Amino acid sequence: MKEQRIRFNWPHMTGKELNYIAEAHSKGILAGNGPFTKLCQGWLENQTGCDKVLLTHSCTAALEMAALLLDIQPGDEIIMPSYTFVSTANAFVLRGGVPVFVDIREDTLNLDERLIKSAITSRTRVIVPVHYAGIACEMDTIMSIAKSFDLKVVEDSAQGAMASYKGQALGSIGQLGAFSFHETKNVISGEGGALLVNDPDLISRAEIIWEKGTDRSSFNRGEVDKYTWQEVGSSFLPGELMAAFLWAQLEEADRITKKRIAIWHRYHELLEDLEIKGILRRPIAPDGCQYNAHMYYVLLASEIDRQKVLDTFKRNDILSVFHYVPLHSSPAGKRYGRAQGSLAVTIDLSKRLIRLPLWIGLTEQQQLRIVDVLKKAVSIPC
Numbered sequence: 463m464k465e466q467r468i469r470f471n472w473p474h475m476t477g478k479e480l481n482y483i484a485e486a487h488s489k490g491i492l493a494g495n496g497p498f499t500k501l502c503q504g505w506l507e508n509q510t511g512c513d514k515v516l517l518t519h520s521c522t523a524a525l526e527m528a529a530l531l532l533d534i535q536p537g538d539e540i541i542m543p544s545y546t547f548v549s550t551a552n553a554f555v556l557r558g559g560v561p562v563f564v565d566i567r568e569d570t571l572n573l574d575e576r577l578i579k580s581a582i583t584s585r586t587r588v589i590v591p592v593h594y595a596g597i598a599c600e601m602d603t604i605m606s607i608a609k610s611f612d613l614k615v616v617e618d619s620a621q622g623a624m625a626s627y628k629g630q631a632l633g634s635i636g637q638l639g640a641f642s643f644h645e646t647k648n649v650i651s652g653e654g655g656a657l658l659v660n661d662p663d664l665i666s667r668a669e670i671i672w673e674k675g676t677d678r679s680s681f682n683r684g685e686v687d688k689y690t691w692q693e694v695g696s697s698f699l700p701g702e703l704m705a706a707f708l709w710a711q712l713e714e715a716d717r718i719t720k721k722r723i724a725i726w727h728r729y730h731e732l733l734e735d736l737e738i739k740g741i742l743r744r745p746i747a748p749d750g751c752q753y754n755a756h757m758y759y760v761l762l763a764s765e766i767d768r769q770k771v772l773d774t775f776k777r778n779d780i781l782s783v784f785h786y787v788p789l790h791s792s793p794a795g796k797r798y799g800r801a802q803g804s805l806a807v808t809i810d811l812s813k814r815l816i817r818l819p820l821w822i823g824l825t826e827q828q829q830l831r832i833v834d835v836l837k838k839a840v841s842i843p844c
């Protein structure tokens with residue numbers, strides 16, 4: 463009998479999404495910055511301790527807002543990992559910024575804080591730590607380097623909602639932080655995101671950039687009697703239908719996180735003996751890094767052929783994937799950025815990583831089957 467196919471990801475719905483969308487529909491409030499947007503923003507401010515949260519239509523948009531807000535000029539340098547999603551770099555390149563790609567740590571695959579100082583020049587403006595897999599970067603060190611060199615910190619916390627570093631929510635530590643609510647993340651609205659503004663001096667300009675460069679937010683609060691064009695901005699806010707959907711997810715965000723952590727732990731236990739045998743390495747969360755189980759990945763030993771493992775999964779109707787092609791080696795990364803040092807860890811680990819299916823509803827039996835297939839795959843001589 464052919465076994466059932468196991469998907470890589472499946473969006474989890476809480477059950478109230480359509481009710482809240484119907485509510486927005488019947489109220490006739492569909493544009494952005496309406497009641498559901500305010501509910502979501504208030505909830506996120508409360509959960510993260512951030513001064514001001516603005517919903518956006520994606521994390522990419524939140525990062526673009528950050529680049530506008532920090533007034534990035536052509537030639538300004540932005541320190542970031544090469545091992546990340548394209549949006550981390552794109553947002554700054556759109557303003558003429560130059561990504562400076564720094565290597566990652568072996569344990570967390572996060573920006574290696576020990577290498578940041580050597581990448582700083584007179585043009586450096588911003589450090590962008592990316593909290594890979596929802597496991598925090600070494601933020602104390604990063605914040606203190608930023609302070610001593612007068613740099614800003616924008617946390618790419620796309621994968622980091624509901625995770626924390628020494629008790630502080632990811633995204634709430636740097637001057638700015640960005641969340642993603644993309645379908646593939648933990649808490650979702652299809653496309654969606656948020657900008658976390660942690661520096662009170664940046665809030666009023668953030669609202670202006672968000673609302674097409676106008677002071678419409680002040681006007682809505684009755685602080686001015688008309689709204690006008692104040693500075694360069696764009697339309698970064700999502701409509702109310704998306705915020706209504708997101709509200710149904712945020713209400714259940716704690717439960718979603720707990721369920722994902724339980725699945726993550728099951729993989730972690732099932733894979734322990736493969737780690738002991740030296741066949742793979744499991745994810746590592748340093749002390750103080752409370753993760754949100756955004757993903758479960760393994761790093762295969764260098765003598766194992768990753769493509770063979772992926773092919774074995776495919777033959778068994780299990781979808782497993784890898785990422786990222788390091789940005790410094792991609793066509794646009796070469797054109798717009800520069801690599802700092804050899805990036806040896808990035809190059810090595812990005813070739814050895816595979817992600818296992820992780821979604822709410824994945825059963826214990828399915829996880830056992832995945833681990834079983836993985837065990838078979840890695841025992842194939844290559």
Ligand SMILES: *Cc1c(COP(=O)(O)O)cnc(C)c1O
Pocket residue numbers: 519520521522523546547549550592618620621641642643644653654655
């Ligand atoms: C998902 C992701 C993004 C982009 O998020 P969108 O909401 O799809 O724009 C950016 N950075 C990282 C690290 C991501 O994982």
